[in-house]
Amino acid sequence: VQERFGNQSFRMERKTIDLEQGWDYMQTGITKLKRILEGLPEPQFDSEQYMMLYTTIYNMCTQKPPHDYSQQLYDKYREAFEEYINSTVLPALKEKHDEYMLRELVKRWSNHKVMVRWLSRFFYYLDRYFIARRSLPPLNEVGLTCFRDRVYNELHSKVKDAVIALVDKEREGEQIDRALLKNVLDIYVEIGMGQMERYEADFESFMLLDSASYYSRKASSWIQEDSCPDYMLKSEECLKKERERVAHYLHSSSEPKLVEKVQHELLVVYANQLLEKEHSGCRALLRDDKVDDLSRMYRLYHKIAKGLEPVANIFKQHVTAEGNALVQQAEDTATNQAANIASVQEQVLIRKVIELHDKYMVYVVECFQSHTLFHKALKEAFEIFCNKTVAGSSSAELLATFCDNILKKGGSEKLSDEAIEDTLEKVVKLLAYISDKDLFAEFYRKKLARRLLFDRSANDDHERSILTKLKQQCGGQFTSKMEGMVTDLTLARENQTSFEEYLGNNPAANPGIDLTVTVLTTGFWPSYKSFDINLPSEMVKCVEVFKGFYETKTKHRKLTWIYSLGTCHLNGKFDHKPIELVVSTYQAAVLLLFNTTDKLSYNDILTQLNLSHEDLVRLLHSLSCARYKILTKEPSTKTVSQTDSFEFNAKFTDRMRRIKIPLPPVDERKKVVEDVDKDRRYAIDAAIVRIMKSRKVLGHQQLVSECVEQLSRMFKPDIKAIKKRMEDLITRDYLERDKENPNMFRYLA
Amino acid sequence: MPRTASKTTKKRSKPYTVTSSDTDPVPSASSKTKKSAKENDEKYKLFNKYANTSSGVIDPEGIEKLCSKLKVSHTDIKILMLAWKMKSERQGYFTKAEWRRALKALKVDTTKKLKKALPELEKEVRKPLNFADFYAYAFRYCLTDERQNCIDIETICQLLDMVLGSTFRDQVDHFVDYLKIQNDYKVITMDQWMGFYRFCNEISFPDMTNYSLELAWPLILDNFFEWMREKQA
Numbered sequence: 001v002q003e004r005f006g007n008q009s010f011r012m013e014r015k016t017i018d019l020e021q022g023w024d025y026m027q028t029g030i031t032k033l034k035r036i037l038e039g040l041p042e043p044q045f046d047s048e049q050y051m052m053l054y055t056t057i058y059n060m061c062t063q064k065p066p067h068d069y070s071q072q073l074y075d076k077y078r079e080a081f082e083e084y085i086n087s088t089v090l091p092a093l094k095e096k097h098d099e100y101m102l103r104e105l106v107k108r109w110s111n112h113k114v115m116v117r118w119l120s121r122f123f124y125y126l127d128r129y130f131i132a133r134r135s136l137p138p139l140n141e142v143g144l145t146c147f148r149d150r151v152y153n154e155l156h157s158k159v160k161d162a163v164i165a166l167v168d169k170e171r172e173g174e175q176i177d178r179a180l181l182k183n184v185l186d187i188y189v190e191i192g193m194g195q196m197e198r199y200e201a202d203f204e205s206f207m208l209l210d211s212a213s214y215y216s217r218k219a220s221s222w223i224q225e226d227s228c229p230d231y232m233l234k235s236e237e238c239l240k241k242e243r244e245r246v247a248h249y250l251h252s253s254s255e256p257k258l259v260e261k262v263q264h265e266l267l268v269v270y271a272n273q274l275l276e277k278e279h280s281g282c283r284a285l286l287r288d289d290k291v292d293d294l295s296r297m298y299r300l301y302h303k304i305a306k307g308l309e310p311v312a313n314i315f316k317q318h319v320t321a322e323g324n325a326l327v328q329q330a331e332d333t334a335t336n337q338a339a340n341i342a343s344v345q346e347q348v349l350i351r352k353v354i355e356l357h358d359k360y361m362v363y364v365v366e367c368f369q370s371h372t373l374f375h376k377a378l379k380e381a382f383e384i385f386c387n388k389t390v391a392g393s394s395s396a397e398l399l400a401t402f403c404d405n406i407l408k409k410g411g412s413e414k415l416s417d418e419a420i421e422d423t424l425e426k427v428v429k430l431l432a433y434i435s436d437k438d439l440f441a442e443f444y445r446k447k448l449a450r451r452l453l454f455d456r457s458a459n460d461d462h463e464r465s466i467l468t469k470l471k472q473q474c475g476g477q478f479t480s481k482m483e484g485m486v487t488d489l490t491l492a493r494e495n496q497t498s499f500e501e502y503l504g505n506n507p508a509a510n511p512g513i514d515l516t517v518t519v520l521t522t523g524f525w526p527s528y529k530s531f532d533i534n535l536p537s538e539m540v541k542c543v544e545v546f547k548g549f550y551e552t553k554t555k556h557r558k559l560t561w562i563y564s565l566g567t568c569h570l571n572g573k574f575d576h577k578p579i580e581l582v583v584s585t586y587q588a589a590v591l592l593l594f595n596t597t598d599k600l601s602y603n604d605i606l607t608q609l610n611l612s613h614e615d616l617v618r619l620l621h622s623l624s625c626a627r628y629k630i631l632t633k634e635p636s637t638k639t640v641s642q643t644d645s646f647e648f649n650a651k652f653t654d655r656m657r658r659i660k661i662p663l664p665p666v667d668e669r670k671k672v673v674e675d676v677d678k679d680r681r682y683a684i685d686a687a688i689v690r691i692m693k694s695r696k697v698l699g700h701q702q703l704v705s706e707c708v709e710q711l712s713r714m715f716k717p718d719i720k721a722i723k724k725r726m727e728d729l730i731t732r733d734y735l736e737r738d739k740e741n742p743n744m745f746r747y748l749a
Numbered sequence: 750m751p752r753t754a755s756k757t758t759k760k761r762s763k764p765y766t767v768t769s770s771d772t773d774p775v776p777s778a779s780s781k782t783k784k785s786a787k788e789n790d791e792k793y794k795l796f797n798k799y800a801n802t803s804s805g806v807i808d809p810e811g812i813e814k815l816c817s818k819l820k821v822s823h824t825d826i827k828i829l830m831l832a833w834k835m836k837s838e839r840q841g842y843f844t845k846a847e848w849r850r851a852l853k854a855l856k857v858d859t860t861k862k863l864k865k866a867l868p869e870l871e872k873e874v875r876k877p878l879n880f881a882d883f884y885a886y887a888f889r890y891c892l893t894d895e896r897q898n899c900i901d902i903e904t905i906c907q908l909l910d911m912v913l914g915s916t917f918r919d920q921v922d923h924f925v926d927y928l929k930i931q932n933d934y935k936v937i938t939m940d941q942w943m944g945f946y947r948f949c950n951e952i953s954f955p956d957m958t959n960y961s962l963e964l965a966w967p968l969i970l971d972n973f974f975e976w977m978r979e980k981q982a
Contacts (some may be wrong), residue, residue, distance in 0.1 A: 700964060700965030701963060701964075720968060720971070723965075723967075723968045723971070724968050727938070727940060727941070727967060727968060730938070730940045731898060731899070731938050731940070737940065737965070742944075742947060742965060743964055743965040744965075745965070
């Protein structure tokens with residue numbers, strides 16, 4: 001064996017080292033090392049000493065049997081530690097306590113590691129071949145195991161108690177030596193030799209238990225004494241501190257476990273009491289707009305499984321209560337006041353609901369970080385009170401009226417375009433909460449028709465804008481008719497130009513009256529009752545002329561005249577001064593009768609015009625009992641009766657040159673509801689047939705729920721209504737009941 | 750017999766199901782021929798006793814006569830059962846073939862024998878399997894028109910009393926009361942008719958604890974159920 005040592009090389013033929021002799025030599029090295037560790041005055045090892053020790057081991061291991069002492073040296077290596085620990089280390093530790101013990105332990109551990117490092121270098125040769133050959137633990141491990149078995153196992157429990165005591169001390173606000181604790185806990189980790197078992201079983205589990213009971217005690221007194229915000233502040237602080245604790249001296253793996261325990265004791269156990277605290281709990285915070293506290297509540301409960309559910313629930317209840325209060329307010333005002341003030345109140349309600357939505361949406365986004373639970377809570381809350389009726393008007397109607405007020409002339413002219421756009425945007429969002437969307441559509445359509453036909457629309461762009469928004473939210477089918485209506489008006493204007501041209505080219509056809517006709521496409525517009533009033537001859541001519549013109553443009557189309565929507569400008573030749581009267585076509589028909597006769601009885605007018613009593617009374621009332629008395633009524637009572645007679649009021653005058661004589665609008669509500677109900681019946685039929693056609697066989701409950709789902713975009717179908725339609729479909733042989741199971745239905749092709 | 754039912758128009762009509770045929774199976778063996786011919790003679794003789802000679806069928810008058818001979822009221826369920834047995838198609842009329850069919854099945858050829866056979870017939874019809882069929886038949890029998898598929902309330906009330914009165918007295922009484930005061934329905938469909946039978950058989954009465962609005966009971970029974978509950982409260 002050749003070996004290089006420094007600059008010299010040796011040849012074989014070395015002297016055999018005897019075990020006892022060799023070990024004595026090694027002992028000198030070990031003793032020297034111990035002295036260094038004990039802090040006694042002792043110079044460090046120089047390289048020659050180190051080499052001698054190393055070589056001694058090497059030689060003793062490579063000698064020929066029976067002088068190969070590997071096994072014995074391996075054992076003596078361990079014994080060296082054991083001896084040192086038993087004689088010096090352990091006694092030193094056992095005589096100390098608490099923090100002093102901890103310090104001693106850290107020192108002794110550090111020393112031990114140094115000892116292991118050095119000795120394993122001296123005995124290194126064993127690591128190279130011997131341990132592998134015999135599958136024995138390497139020297140490093142042997143060294144550590146000695147400490148573990150002799151020192152750690154003896155003391156870890158006592159140490160753990162001391163550490164925990166210090167932790168609790170720190171929790172109570174006292175300063176402690178964090179670096180010391182870190183070093184102590186590092187021992188637990190290192191002693192595991194790659195596994196966290198020792199740390200977890202011998203320290204962490206106890207620490208967690210202790211922490212839990214510590215916080216349990218704190219929580220039980222805080223929950224009694226503190227308000228909800230204060231308690232939350234404390235909790236937040238505690239969690240922060242515990243995280244810091246982990247960062248400073250606990251092992252990082254303890255963090256989630258520790259946090260979970262603290263959260264549990266502070267926030268889970270007392271969740272209910274905390275949230276429901278009478279004057280400071282969640283409800284109170286919402287009531288008093290305590291945004292910061294609510295944000296904190298969200299932060300704290302967000303990380304706890306199912307922690308946010310109760311908060312979201314209280315939020316939902318709160319918003320619902322606020323919404324209900326608004327509705328109730330409007331209802332109360334409406335029942336106590338006159339009709340027109342009441343309707344203003346209803347419009348105020350919509351504004352307030354929009355404001356409520358804005359307010360709580362901010363909460364959802366900012367306090368509750370747009371969490372789905374809170375979006376859902378807000379949605380469900382609004383769905384509850386947005387579907388309530390106020391003074392007989394459904395929310396669908398109220399919303400449609402609100403839109404009408406914004407879009408009509410004289411409605412919201414004070415608002416900027418931006419403000420109007422913004423409001424329309426919000427209104428459409430509100431529609432999402434209303435279940436009877438089809439009812440809204442019908443009311444909207446009726447009012448849109450009125451705006452378009454009587455030129456009461458304030459701004460074309462806004463009209464189109466809201467239709468676009470409605471289309472985006474509810475789909476093309478929702479707005480197709482309305483869009484058709486708006487287009488009709490544009491076409492009508494073009495048509496009118498052609499008509500005037502036609503009249504220009506055919507002077508003989510000219511009826512002598514300025515005539516404007518708006519042709520509507522039947523499918524788009526609401527259905528209007530129109531009955532054959534006997535028109536004055538002048539108007540009859542107009543109708544015929546237009547018909548003639550229209551036939552030059554399109555054949556195969558039928559024109560149905562809706563006189564109830566017409567407007568007429570009449571010149572009233574009163575004694576004092578002539579005044580232009582802007583009236584409806586019907587009113588004009590009544591007035592024109594007086595061109596030929598001075599006085600007419602109710603029945604005369606009735607027979608001449610061929611109207612219903614209801615309509616005639618309305619007409620005559622508007623002309624003789626309202627603000628402008630164009631006709632004098634005999635007797636001059638406040639209402640029209642069938643025995644009255646009427647005369648042209650030549651004495652009538654007004655300071656204006658032109659006056660509008662309005663007809664009070666007929667209540668469209670009943671008709672709208674009827675029309676919508678009818679459409680719903682068809683829609684339910686179609687949905688049932690569609691579903692059954694694709695499924696062929698389906699159980700009753702499933703059919704009903706699928707039906708409800710399919711129709712939910714437009715309305716919430718009544719279960720009874722669905723059942724009724726199903727029975728109708730059975731009678732019409734679209735469906736049949738299954739013979740075996742009467743709760744199943746079959747599609748009949 | 751209950752009075753005939755009212756008409757309604759159908760959107761899609763199934764062909765009116767006929768449950769009888771007028772053609773008789775032709776007896777094959779000649780030895781049988783003589784015997785069955787003789788038997789048939791007897792039946793036809795009996796038939797002619799009650800039939801209207803010009804129309805060739807037993808008409809309502811003939812049935813009245815038959816009833817008085819049998820000593821049963823013409824509103825007795827047994828006559829309806831007889832109609833069922835003979836698969837009679839038209840209310841108030843028995844054809845020759847129908848007559849023969851019933852008498853053959855009952856193995857009778859005189860009025861006296863027929864009268865004796867009626868209780869047996871009733872027992873047979875009341876067997877659960879037969880009764881369901883009979884119950885449905887009773888409804889169809891009251892329809893006068895091929896295009897018609899429902900019966901007016903008044904007729905239904907009488908029919909219910911006749912057909913279910915003896916077995917489900919309580920249910921029939923209450924339901925009839927309800928039918929008379931409600932306004933939702935002016936006529937009853939086959940589905941509703943069968944639904945009520947199912948109701949009587951499945952639902953404990955009058956507590957109705959096993960009734961559920963979630964199931965596919967006809968709406969009229971849901972309404973009946975709610976009306977009963979209100980009364981009981």
